[in-house]
Structure formats: C-alpha cells, structure tokens
Amino acid sequence: MARLAFILLCHKDPEAIVEQAQRLTAAGDFMAIHFDARADPRDFRRIREALADNPNVAFARKRVKCGWGEWSLVAATLEAVRAAVAAFPEATHFYMLSGDCMPVKSADYAHAFLDAHDRDYIESFDFFASDWIKTGLRDERLIYRHVFNERRNKALFYAALDVQKRLGLERAIPADLQVMIGSQWWCLRRGTIEAILDFIARRPDVVRFFRTTWIPDETFFQTLVRHLIPETEIESRTLTFLMFSDYGMPVVFHDDHYDLLLSQDALFARKISPEAAGLTRRLGALYASGGREVVVSDEGRRLYAFLTQRGRIGRRAAPRFWETEGKLGHGRELLVVVCKKWHVARRLIARIEAATDIPCIDYLFNERSCPLPDLGGIETTLEKRHRHRRALLRMLFEYHEVERMAICLDPADFDLLEDLRGDTARTRVLEVACRFSDDDLVGHARRIGLAGPRTRPETLARLLPTIRNEIALEHERIRDTGAAQHVQLREGDPPEAAAARLAEFLGLGPDEALEIATTENLFAD
Structure with a gap:
C-alpha cells in the first residue's frame, strides 16, 4: 500500500506546523520538515520539542537560509528529501507541501489513488516552447548567471544581468538536458527520488548550472524527472489544487470553499487562509476520516474564471x-x-x-x-x-x-x-x-x-x-x-x-x- 512522506518547507507559525505534522502522520504517513534558517530559532525549537516523540517525523539535517527565486529553495527541498529517504524506508511516494496546504481527500483515498496510478505527478512543460511563463524574465532565467536576489537586491540583480548582456556572457545549457518548467508542488515515487539523488551526485555540472538560474524550484525537479523517467510514467499535473488571479497572486480559500475543494481532482489544496479556522478544522478531520467515496466534478477553475475573469461592467477592453x-x-x-x-x-x-x-x-x-x-x-x-x-x-x-x-x-x-x-x-x-x-x-x-x-x-x-x-x-x-x-x-x-x-x-x-x-x-x- 502507498505510504506518503511529505516534504514540508516552512518558515513561520510553529503551532500550525505541529498540528499539520500530527494530523498527516496520524494516518500512518511520514513527514520531513525543513524550517527556514532565517526564521526565529525559538520557533524551530518549539517544533522540535513538540514533535520529538513522533517517530514519523524527521528534520532536515542542515537548515538553509531560503529566499524566493533562489537555489536555496531547491537546496532546502533536497535536504528534506534526503532526510525522508533515510528515515522512512517504508515511504513509497514523496509529496511536496507548504505550511498553508491542507488535504482535500482522506488518507485512505490518497493511498488508494496512488496505488491505482503508478506514475509521477509533476507539471513539466517545455521551457522554451510553452507559454507557462506569462510575464517577466524568460530565457534570461537560464542563459545568464543570477547570484543576487531580485526581491532583496533589485538594483544589483538587474545591474548584474545588464552587464552580462552587454558583455555577451551567455552560457550554454547542459547539452543532454531539455529544460522543463512547472509548479513546484509535486508527488514523486521513491524510485524517482532515488534516481534524482543519484543523478545529482554524478552530475555536479547540472547542480552548478541550476544553482545560478533564476527561480530554479520551477525547473530543477521538472527537468530531471523528464530526463530520468519515461514519459509514459509521468502525468504533467500537480495533485495540489491551486489557482492564481489575473495578477499572478495565489487564490486564497476560506471557510465557505469546503465543498468546492472536496470536489476537485486533487489530494491537497493551497492556499488556505490563516483565518479559515473552520475550513482547516474540517479538512484536518477529513484526512483521518477513512472515507474513499468521493464525487470528483473538478469545476473549480472554470467557476473561478466565470466569476472573476470576465471583468467588471465594461468587460475589460474597448473595441480594437x-x-x-x-x-x-x-x-x-x-x-x-x-x-x-x-x-x-x-x-x-x-x-x-x-x-x-x-x-x-x-x-x-x-x-x-x-x-x-x-x-x-x-x-x-x-x-x-x-x-x-x-x-x-x-x-x-x-x-x-x-x-x-x-x-x-x-x-x-x-x-x-x-x-x-x-x-x-x-x-x-x-x-x-x-x-x-x-x-x-x-x-x-x-x-x-x-x-x-x-x-x-x-x-x-x-x-x-x-x-x-x-x-x-x-x-x-x-x-x-x-x-x-x-x-x-x-x-x-x-x-x-x-x-x-x-x-x-x-x-x-x-x-x-x-x-x-x-x-x-x-x-x-
């Protein structure tokens, strides 16, 4: 039977992390936690102490200081993955989560679903041919080296990029790789995870390349899974239900979204509002409920588009x-x-x-x-x-x-x-x-x-x-x-x-x- 090892990256709200770990491991699954090294060390101690007696919880051996868009997010993920692989030999699947994800199906349903579908779930679209990137940098993410964080050091980030462009310092992508892109919320089989860890141990050149790409958490695993695993064993979608607004911001779910979330073709959902106490309580109870009978209608994204993307009175644009x-x-x-x-x-x-x-x-x-x-x-x-x-x-x-x-x-x-x-x-x-x-x-x-x-x-x-x-x-x-x-x-x-x-x-x-x-x-x- 499938058993999940959740890979949790988090940086705040220790009480919620403890509750999430206890909730998900109570059904027999596992969790490996990476708590951001930039966060308050007292919060990390509270998490360690609260979960010290839980044999189904492990912690990343090394904590990384994380920054959005940096290699540090991939490094933190790899630390948690290594901890999970070593601590939980019974785990058959590894599932990326964040602190604001919640289950929208029971554990029994999730296990049965993964048993019935022997494949990896990860969005992976051709980086250059797809339109996955809607705005901002595109080819520049890969062909130039990024050592500054755009959010913390905007001036240095764009100055370094401009210097590389003017001096023609483009670099080559590793010749044997087809770079892919997609959501960072994946569910991978144990064999796939072990193949990735073995590959990066043998190919430091690939790690060096991704270490200085921009937003590598959207390309690293997506590229390596496609490189290492037959296409017939990959489903290019995430099992985490998430949506984005027209402005690129995640849609936040509240107490009145319970039935909507349950009906989606997914195992988890993000982002759950911190104020949605009722939704969090009901979804938490759902995971341990043991139910497998679910009606999946999967109309969430169409409903959202219907209600929000048609625009206000005036319908967005004047005639061309x-x-x-x-x-x-x-x-x-x-x-x-x-x-x-x-x-x-x-x-x-x-x-x-x-x-x-x-x-x-x-x-x-x-x-x-x-x-x-x-x-x-x-x-x-x-x-x-x-x-x-x-x-x-x-x-x-x-x-x-x-x-x-x-x-x-x-x-x-x-x-x-x-x-x-x-x-x-x-x-x-x-x-x-x-x-x-x-x-x-x-x-x-x-x-x-x-x-x-x-x-x-x-x-x-x-x-x-x-x-x-x-x-x-x-x-x-x-x-x-x-x-x-x-x-x-x-x-x-x-x-x-x-x-x-x-x-x-x-x-x-x-x-x-x-x-x-x-x-x-x-x-x-």
Whole structure:
C-alpha cells in the first residue's frame, strides 16, 4: 500500500506546523520538515520539542537560509528529501507541501489513488516552447548567471544581468538536458527520488548550472524527472489544487470553499487562509476520516474564471481599432434577436424566414458550426468572425443580395451588440426574455462547463443563484442602453401583445406578425 512522506518547507507559525505534522502522520504517513534558517530559532525549537516523540517525523539535517527565486529553495527541498529517504524506508511516494496546504481527500483515498496510478505527478512543460511563463524574465532565467536576489537586491540583480548582456556572457545549457518548467508542488515515487539523488551526485555540472538560474524550484525537479523517467510514467499535473488571479497572486480559500475543494481532482489544496479556522478544522478531520467515496466534478477553475475573469461592467477592453473601421453600409438594416435560450431564438428566426423574405442566420458569433457560405476564409473560425465582425456581416449582406438581414446573439455579447449599434447601418434589437427553471440553469451550467454530470447537488444549489443573476444582469445591460430600436418579447405575453412587438421589430402587418407570434411551442424546452 502507498505510504506518503511529505516534504514540508516552512518558515513561520510553529503551532500550525505541529498540528499539520500530527494530523498527516496520524494516518500512518511520514513527514520531513525543513524550517527556514532565517526564521526565529525559538520557533524551530518549539517544533522540535513538540514533535520529538513522533517517530514519523524527521528534520532536515542542515537548515538553509531560503529566499524566493533562489537555489536555496531547491537546496532546502533536497535536504528534506534526503532526510525522508533515510528515515522512512517504508515511504513509497514523496509529496511536496507548504505550511498553508491542507488535504482535500482522506488518507485512505490518497493511498488508494496512488496505488491505482503508478506514475509521477509533476507539471513539466517545455521551457522554451510553452507559454507557462506569462510575464517577466524568460530565457534570461537560464542563459545568464543570477547570484543576487531580485526581491532583496533589485538594483544589483538587474545591474548584474545588464552587464552580462552587454558583455555577451551567455552560457550554454547542459547539452543532454531539455529544460522543463512547472509548479513546484509535486508527488514523486521513491524510485524517482532515488534516481534524482543519484543523478545529482554524478552530475555536479547540472547542480552548478541550476544553482545560478533564476527561480530554479520551477525547473530543477521538472527537468530531471523528464530526463530520468519515461514519459509514459509521468502525468504533467500537480495533485495540489491551486489557482492564481489575473495578477499572478495565489487564490486564497476560506471557510465557505469546503465543498468546492472536496470536489476537485486533487489530494491537497493551497492556499488556505490563516483565518479559515473552520475550513482547516474540517479538512484536518477529513484526512483521518477513512472515507474513499468521493464525487470528483473538478469545476473549480472554470467557476473561478466565470466569476472573476470576465471583468467588471465594461468587460475589460474597448473595441480594437480594426473592429471600428469597417461599416455595414448606409441604408442597410440589421435585425438582431437576442436570446439566452438558443433553441427558442432558432425557432423564432426559422418562422420569420419562412414568413418573410428576410435571410436569418443563427448564432454565428457563438457557434463555429453555424452554417455559413464560403466567404474566403473569414467565416472559418469564431476568432476570425469576431475579429472581422463588420466585414463578415457586410459580406453576408452582399452574398444574400439584400438590405435587411437577421442574426441571433447571446445576451452575453453586449460589447458586440453595442459595436453593431454604432454602425452606420440601422440596427434593430429584439430581446427575447425567457423564463428559467432550475433545471434550465443546470443545463446551461453544464453546457458552458461550469458543472459536470458529477457536480454535487449542494454545489449546484449555490451556483444557480449566481447564474440566474448573471443572466438577469446581461438583460438589464441591454435594456439600460435605452436604444430607440429595442423591442422586448417576453415569454407569457398574450399573442396580441407579442404580435405588436414583432410587427414593430420586423416592420410587418398585424396579421403576419400574429402568425409568427403564435408559432407552436415557441418557448417550449
């Protein structure tokens, strides 16, 4: 059976460290602790004394003064790894942790998971080919030597870098290595750890190289695991659930994130807020609970993106200059049916097209599979359609040889709608306001990836009000513009009222509009 040796790097909060060690070793696992040599020595003595009688806890023989971005973090990790390898011959896996990590599965689940999946878990992407690094130094991390800490000695750090650049002091990467990059939170099998320790004993040149790279904890283990272990035995992901904000800061979890964390495809999570006492208590009890039945829906990152990355009102950015240059043309009229329930809008425009001579195109900016004629390639991808939206619509007007045309938009496409309203062509908007049951919202959440078939009912119950409010906000923004050519068709309107609104939108007589308004099962799901 799998038994874990946790590699814990820490520098503060001795009480929490003691609790974490006792909690994780109580289930039969092990822990090797490296406490930063820069930290208060009295804190370290308190940790040693509190855990002195715990045979499943070991301490790094040598304590290293750690600094973010330095080799010292890798050196500290290696000291703790060596201590764990020597002290715990029964350990089958070695798992990197920090003091603000907590388990999100039971020990029994973790052991069974690792028994069933004989592989190493470590993010490792090609350093030069991937886009893992979003900002800051990239190639410079490797090809120049870094002996100063950017956070403590910013002036010296960049002065040394500038001197090397001006003098052309680039260095070669060890020829047999393909440098990889990824998260420092890994879980490696014992054989892999022993292979790494043996490799660095034989290859001091590799250690010298990484010793003066910048942020080596994101490249050292990632590179050596790929160098030493067959690709089929590596899964390029971390078993620690973590997220980062748009600004590169770790997302912090609080008491109300318990169910979310449990449902993620991970064994641990970071960062847990120091103030989240309830979450810490519940997750601590979970590890020793013995339960193995877990529903993994893994929607955490999609939920976070949904709630935070769409931006505030205004949606982040103004239209690009190339989106405002093209015009649909004076004298033309674009009829826009805005509806969240796409099947309702499709039924409506199919009826409009059958009853009139207006060509109707459904969600061409939302669905790649929307049938479009060959327009020279501009129609082939959603990205191209959005980038050249006015050119695309102008070509569709010309293709159909008409001056009036109807399209469908999702109400989330507010910026696109506003852009079209600003065109020289006349734009009329029919907002179709549908009723949404809880089942409708669940289906919507699954279609857009916010939930899966295994998402827990409790998670869905908390998610549904957010989705309902989001849909309501989308419609409010459309109505709040106060545009003159805006008509609203509501589910449940009497046929005569619906016909009047359709007549206004389409410019039809009352009888023709009533025929469309009474389309059978128009709002049926």
